[in-house]
Amino acid sequence: MQDFRCYRQVDLNLVAGVNIFVGPNASGKTSLLEAILVLATTTSPRTARDRQLVRREASWGMVSGQFVDAEGGSVSISVILQGSPASADSDAPQLPSVLTTPKRIEVNGTVCASVREVVGQAPAVLFSPDDLQLVKGAPAVRRRFLNTAIAQLIPRYLDDLVRYRQALRQRNELLRQMQAGQATGQDLAPWTTQLVQAGARISADREQFVTAWASAPVTSTASLATGLSD
Ligand SMILES: Nc1ncnc2c1ncn2[C@@H]1O[C@H](COP(=O)(O)OP(=O)(O)O)[C@@H](O)[C@H]1O
Ligand SMILES: [Mg+2]
Known part of the structure; x- marks a missing residue:
């Protein structure tokens, strides 16, 4: 570099x-x-x-x-x-x-x-001392970590995340409009479907990743890379 x-x-x-x-x-x-x-x-x-x-x-x-x-x-x-x-x-x-x-x-x-x-x-994934927040911090920190890791393994995952966030945003907006009497439950249905479908896939992908990861062997051999120069 x-x-x-x-x-x-x-x-x-x-x-x-x-x-x-x-x-x-x-x-x-x-x-x-x-x-x-x-x-x-x-x-x-x-x-x-x-x-x-x-x-x-x-x-x-x-x-x-x-x-x-x-x-x-x-x-x-x-x-x-x-x-x-x-x-x-x-x-x-x-x-x-x-x-x-x-x-x-x-x-x-x-x-x-x-x-x-x-x-x-x-x-690649990074785990550093700063990532102790992964254990100690809010669930959002863990979700972000999972998102980065899984998106690299399952190309569709990124699309699902985008779809999920889009559906959530649209659906929340419609809920506000419904409250004001400007939208009906019928308007809501397609977004609910998209939310559920993308959400279910995301959830299944995360579960699969966590299960596979938890059972992965920990490498114990260590070798030293030298050759660092500024
Ligand atoms: N854009 C930059 N240009 C020059 N030096 C930088 C830049 N960003 C960070 N540094 C310097 O790079 C050094 C290395 O930081 P870092 O990789 O975090 O070190 P370490 O993990 O070994 O503690 C720090 O001294 C920091 O000030
Ligand atoms: Mg450091």
């Missing part, structure tokens, strides 16, 4: 199995995990503002990775991010002409029109 968070340029070879990054506070450990999540999900688990991912003095940054699965199949993903113009050096390199949108995503060298083409290619 290049000009990502505190990294000017870093090439990393991860090994199969467990990789451990050791370093003092604020040395960039979480940023490495964040980079992997950006490739897997196109967004950072730490910030919704992509500009924050680009190294402060840089006008753009990039993360690229090649993921190899157990069968030897591989996929290459690149995410090019735009930095904040305000913070960019006056003598910083010009934005590459390819960068016409704030974020450019490529899978196997082909530009992606939609995040759907990326999500699921290299499934």
Whole structure:
């Protein structure tokens, strides 16, 4: 990756199995995990503002990775991010002409029109100390975690989430209109159907995921990945 968070340029070879990054506070450990999540999900688990991912003095940054699965199949993903113009050096390199949108995503060298083409290619989840909220926090935190994980495994899941939220919003709006005598129960029915159908699928997907996850073996081998450089 290049000009990502505190990294000017870093090439990393991860090994199969467990990789451990050791370093003092604020040395960039979480940023490495964040980079992997950006490739897997196109967004950072730490910030919704992509500009924050680009190294402060840089006008753009990039993360690229090649993921190899157990069968030897591989996929290459690149995410090019735009930095904040305000913070960019006056003598910083010009934005590459390819960068016409704030974020450019490529899978196997082909530009992606939609995040759907990326999500699921290299499934990843992040669990960090901050994620203790997963256990201690509100149910919404757990649902968000499940949504991110499952959307990568079941492409339809994302569609169902969108459908569910849409139906919920429309249905609530109709309920308000019904109260004012501007809508009837008949108007409500299609949204109820959509809500129930999408909701049932989401619920079943979550149950399946949690069941499979709870019975997954915990990997106990550890190996150290070195080669970190700034
Ligand atoms: N956009 C950025 N540009 C430059 N440095 C950044 C940027 N965002 C974060 N940092 C710095 O990156 C460092 C690494 O943070 P982090 O990856 O959270 O470290 P660790 O997990 O090892 O404690 C921090 O010192 C932080 O100030
Ligand atoms: Mg950290």
